[in-house]
Amino acid sequence: CRLVLTAVGRGKLGLSTGAAPAGQTDPDMPLADMPDPYKKPIKKCVLCRQDVPLDYKNARLLSQFVSPYTGRIYGRHITGLCQPMQERVAELVKKSQKFGYMSQNIKETFFLSDPALFRNPLSGPSVAAPASKSSKPSTSSTESEKDGN
Amino acid sequence: PGFEQTLILKCASRADVAAGLRSNLGHLLRCGAVIRSVDNLGERRLPLNMRAPVGDKPLIGHYFLVHFESPPGVKDRLRPLQRLDPFMIRGHVCDKTEADWVRPCSTGEQCKFGEKDKPNFEQAYAVKRGYRHY
Numbered sequence: 001c002r003l004v005l006t007a008v009g010r011g012k013l014g015l016s017t018g019a020a021p022a023g024q025t026d027p028d029m030p031l032a033d034m035p036d037p038y039k040k041p042i043k044k045c046v047l048c049r050q051d052v053p054l055d056y057k058n059a060r061l062l063s064q065f066v067s068p069y070t071g072r073i074y075g076r077h078i079t080g081l082c083q084p085m086q087e088r089v090a091e092l093v094k095k096s097q098k099f100g101y102m103s104q105n106i107k108e109t110f111f112l113s114d115p116a117l118f119r120n121p122l123s124g125p126s127v128a129a130p131a132s133k134s135s136k137p138s139t140s141s142t143e144s145e146k147d148g149n
Numbered sequence: 150p151g152f153e154q155t156l157i158l159k160c161a162s163r164a165d166v167a168a169g170l171r172s173n174l175g176h177l178l179r180c181g182a183v184i185r186s187v188d189n190l191g192e193r194r195l196p197l198n199m200r201a202p203v204g205d206k207p208l209i210g211h212y213f214l215v216h217f218e219s220p221p222g223v224k225d226r227l228r229p230l231q232r233l234d235p236f237m238i239r240g241h242v243c244d245k246t247e248a249d250w251v252r253p254c255s256t257g258e259q260c261k262f263g264e265k266d267k268p269n270f271e272q273a274y275a276v277k278r279g280y281r282h283y
Binding site for chain 2: 042043044045048056057059076082083084085088095097098099100101102103104108
């Protein structure tokens, strides 16, 4: 069922009450043009939220989604990306490896100190940080490193 | 259409790298390409064990990024010319239409995080079992 809000209710919620709209004399009658208050916000992954441009030449950005031990791409249950972005990242990692920007078996040692976008499943209890710290993925590396030099 | 080539050349000396670049750009011109720009990405340690077509196994490569325009079949025409090149380690070509990839969420669609398309699959497609009452 749809929640309807009268002009009095709009005032209580802090919305503008104003005069009754054209064609409506009684301010207590329900408004037809009200936005749905139960509508969920669109959930976006890290890359979509920050609108990060992906490039196969940017080995540093793509290496953030790759294991430092085996060089394999992490699954979607670890990275937290949406399906299209995960496929795109995988495609670009493969391309980058083919073209000679990234390794297939390892992650470059000078990328190991990059900020983690997600909790690495193989790390020990030191990564189990408090909720406030782990819920904010730092994307300073992804935004600043547009060109993977 | 526009292409870009990641040219990885062997590092011997400045003159050798220059000669290698000249010969590889010549291959491109022979395939009917119009070279727009050449970016020098510098010397890097090679991330993979790469085999050069001719000569010893290299450990360092000089990276160049060549932007050019040519007819579509340039990769096939370039391959026999690159095969016996003594200066080159790798020279893969990529077309620039990859940059036109658009995020599905930018068009207003909801991002897919693995939600089931048919959440009530079992209820909808269940088969009634039991004895028929004749």
